[in-house]
Amino acid sequence: MNSALRKAYLAAMQIEAWSRREVAPADAPAVTDAPAVTDAPTAATVADWATLERLVAECRRCALCETRSRTVFGVGDRRANWFIVGEAPGADEDRQGEPFVGRAGQLLNSMLRAIGLAREQVFIANVQKCRPPRNRDPLASEAAECLPYLRRQIELVAPKILLIVGRIGAQNLLGTDAPIAQLRGRVHRLGAGGPPVVVTYHPGYLLRTPADKRKAWEDLKFAREVATRG
Numbered sequence: 001m002n003s004a005l006r007k008a009y010l011a012a013m014q015i016e017a018w019s020r021r022e023v024a025p026a027d028a029p030a031v032t033d034a035p036a037v038t039d040a041p042t043a044a045t046v047a048d049w050a051t052l053e054r055l056v057a058e059c060r061r062c063a064l065c066e067t068r069s070r071t072v073f074g075v076g077d078r079r080a081n082w083f084i085v086g087e088a089p090g091a092d093e094d095r096q097g098e099p100f101v102g103r104a105g106q107l108l109n110s111m112l113r114a115i116g117l118a119r120e121q122v123f124i125a126n127v128q129k130c131r132p133p134r135n136r137d138p139l140a141s142e143a144a145e146c147l148p149y150l151r152r153q154i155e156l157v158a159p160k161i162l163l164i165v166g167r168i169g170a171q172n173l174l175g176t177d178a179p180i181a182q183l184r185g186r187v188h189r190l191g192a193g194g195p196p197v198v199v200t201y202h203p204g205y206l207l208r209t210p211a212d213k214r215k216a217w218e219d220l221k222f223a224r225e226v227a228t229r230g
């Protein structure tokens with residue numbers, strides 16, 4: 001990407017300037033073991049895309065099915081190198097059935113463009129497929145019921161890298177209660193042989209806390225380096 005284009009993208013993210021960040025050498029980042037991508041229920045494990053979509057659409061495994069308008073399965077290239085993991089649907093997502101629409105979605109699109117990716121080139125899915133009432137955090141039990149769908153989606157896409165945006169996705173998928181500040185800047189793994197995982201802030205948080213956009217940009221560059229490294 002040329003510098004003019006990069007500046008345009010950074011402007012879209014409302015970052016005025018940025019400085020080069022030293023990328024850790026290939027063997028430097030701490031690797032955190034996370035739950036393996038193998039413990040999904042049988043139905044999800046054996047499902048192909050069509051079956052998995054139907055399972056989610058008809059799912060009543062937790063109480064969020066009572067209050068949702070629509071399930072939010074996920075969108076994008078099902079053979080993508082990049083898999084973006086979000087948290088849970090908000091009001092717009094619940095209405096439209098698509099993750100990351102509205103202002104947070106626009107910022108996510110800008111973040112992706114900043115590293116040379118179109119939204120259509122990645123796969124995007126949330127940890128939670130149904131909206132929690134009043135946008136509360138999903139309960140641990142709700143996330144546990146829903147995670148097998150995301151894990152199966154990750155298996156089917158087989159991305160080169162997983163970018164988790166936000167605390168809810170990171171803590172649930174990585175099986176930790178560490179704050180996001182401790183999860184950024186290093187490579188995690190989804191079990192042996194799983195894709196590398198990089199964590200950054202959720203676009204919704206960045207809209208409320210624009211001062212942290214610079215850190216998010218550092219995370220994106222780090223993720224791009226990890227993806228390139230393979």
Ligand code: SF4
Pocket residue numbers: 056059060061062063064065071128129130142145146
């Ligand atoms: S949130 Fe997940 S587990 Fe709960 S009803 Fe929706 S799809 Fe099923």
